[in-house]
Amino acid sequence: MPVKAVVGMQWGDEGKGKIVDVLSAEADLVVRAAGGSNAGHTIIRGGKKTVLHLVPSGILHEYSRCLLGAGMVIEPSKLREELDVLEQFGTPRVGQRVGVDPQAMLILPWHKAIEHVREARPDALGTTLRGIGPAYESRASRLGIPLALLAHPELLKTALEALYLDYQPIFELGNEPVISPSEQFADLMQVAGWLVPMFTDVSLETARASAEGRFVLLEGAQGVMLDSLHGTYPFVTSSSTVFGGLLSGIGLGNGMVSDVVGVCKAYATRVGNGPFPTELEDETGKHLAAFGGEYGATTGRLRRCGWLDAVALKKAVRLVGSSQLALTKVDVLCDLPEIKVAVAYEDTDGTVLADFPCDPYRAAQMKPVYRSFAPWRAPSDDAVLPDELQEYISFLEGFTATRVSLVSWGPDRSQTLVRDAGGVCRSLNP
Known part of the structure; x- marks a missing residue:
């Protein structure tokens, strides 16, 4: 076919x-x-x-x-929300029928915070404020967090610290507090339990x-x-x-x-x-x-x-x-x-x-x-x-x-x- x-x-x-x-x-x-x-x-x-x-x-x-x-x-929260809605919609076997490549990148609250700072400027692009651009930027800079790190907690901790350090000067320009690397790590460990089993080589x-x-x-x-x-x-x-x-x-x-x-x-x-x-x-x-x-x-x-x-x-x-x-x-x-x-x-x-x-x-x-x-x-x-x-x-x-x-x-x-x-x-x- x-x-x-x-x-x-x-x-x-x-x-x-x-x-x-x-x-x-x-x-x-x-x-x-x-x-x-x-x-x-x-x-x-x-x-x-x-x-x-x-x-x-x-x-x-x-x-x-x-x-x-x-x-x-x-x-991850958006994916979980979507899977839940599909199940409520009556879609059969959603969890078994969806696979995710571990090389895809995570969007974190930090990415959305960065985008809110930028979109508050007069030269705003009019983005969706979903953190998409900053997440792709972090991949290009080799500081991004691939989903694969959810299966490697110690490496994930190190990667989160590095990304936070890189973003800190921009965070200081915003008005909203951002979560710490340790808080972000704890949140992602909750995600790992349901997301890692969905990994597949797409x-x-x-x-x-x-x-x-x-x-x-x-x-x-x-x-x-x-x-x-x-x-x-x-x-x-x-x-x-x-x-x-x-x-x-x-x-x-x-x-x-x-x-x-x-x-x-x-x-x-x-x-x-x-x-x-x-x-x-x-x-x-x-x-x-x-x-x-x-x-x-x-x-x-x-x-x-x-x-x-x-x-x-x-x-x-x-x-x-x-x-x-x-x-x-x-x-x-x-x-x-x-x-x-x-x-x-x-x-x-x-x-x-x-x-x-x-x-x-x-x-x-x-x-x-x-x-x-x-x-x-x-x-x-x-x-x-x-x-x-x-x-x-x-x-x-x-x-x-x-x-x-x-x-x-x-x-x-x-x-x-x-x-x-x-x-x-x-x-x-x-």
């Missing part, structure tokens, strides 16, 4: 959770590579809503095993599953335009969100993956600060936010909304190498008199740009050049897309040279159509 990957193609919040839930119905293994509880994947099935921040979305399928890769940063387990012919699904977090290298720096996340980052965070070679599904909304959103060329700060933007329910699953913050940026999407396709696209939330655009898509940019000197600039500071100054489309009625379960929506999809396929294979509307997984290369759709069995 193939290894398939799902990657967000915009600034996050594209609906990856729903698409992973759809695709993982037959998956034996669902694996997440990077990020932490800054990601939020909302899944609605049978009218019941679940928001997952750490555990892969495939956990709602009874026979899927879900793994958290070495590239992740994990706050790279090895994933490779073996693939070699045995089982279906493996890789779950990306955030979106390509937030990639730490190729996104709109410094307004990016702290990990790699492109396909290569997915492989690195799990520990797989490129040749093992046969299919990459890029997920994008029929419009665009962004949380926090940073360039967003197609942002709408008018009534249309308010309409998209209201009808799209554009509030962050992690922070609850109102998302900035705008038209679909096909130029940025074309860049994302290039960075990811996606073989197909899943287009979500097409129903949100139904009541608008006109629908627009950015097909180029106009620079400050009047130059028209056909590609997203690699200079992120230049991106903040560009004005979009739009193409207009007629609105469409909402799709239905009869597996027939409106002609106007088919035209919109055909344009995106031509512009990005990538087939749209899934079309989604509404929150429930049953509100999804599978679309073949000829544009013919079939309903997804709920």
Whole structure:
């Protein structure tokens, strides 16, 4: 069976959770590579809503095993809370079906304290305040605390002392007290009892599953335009969100993956600060936010909304190498008199740009050049897309040279159509 990957193609919040839930119905293994509880994947099935921040979305399928890769940063209390909620939700055998790579890094209260100090400054980035960035920084500085140290108490004590010493000058800039290394050690020893038994070599387990012919699904977090290298720096996340980052965070070679599904909304959103060329700060933007329910699953913050940026999407396709696209939330655009898509940019000197600039500071100054489309009625379960929506999809396929294979509307997984290369759709069995 193939290894398939799902990657967000915009600034996050594209609906990856729903698409992973759809695709993982037959998956034996669902694996997440990077990020932490800054990601939020909302899944609605049978009218019941679940928001997952750490555990892969495939956990709602009874026979899927879900793994958290070495590239992740994990706050133990958030993971424990999520596992408990899943059990209360009626999810079977949660503890036995979730595995965690011991090379993933711990997020400690210290990391969150550091981030609060930085985000109180005038030049704040608008982060989720979950300690994600500082945790990745501590890994890069070789002072981070990998989960593996939970199984080695004496080494853990030494590592905590070193990290605390490094952070102490920044702690002094904040107004809140922080716990001591000894208190932090005691808390982590309580965590070790339930977390250490979940350790697994995610790279090895994933490779073996693939070699045995089982279906493996890789779950990306955030979106390509937030990639730490190729996104709109410094307004990016702290990990790699492109396909290569997915492989690195799990520990797989490129040749093992046969299919990459890029997920994008029929419009665009962004949380926090940073360039967003197609942002709408008018009534249309308010309409998209209201009808799209554009509030962050992690922070609850109102998302900035705008038209679909096909130029940025074309860049994302290039960075990811996606073989197909899943287009979500097409129903949100139904009541608008006109629908627009950015097909180029106009620079400050009047130059028209056909590609997203690699200079992120230049991106903040560009004005979009739009193409207009007629609105469409909402799709239905009869597996027939409106002609106007088919035209919109055909344009995106031509512009990005990538087939749209899934079309989604509404929150429930049953509100999804599978679309073949000829544009013919079939309903997804709920």
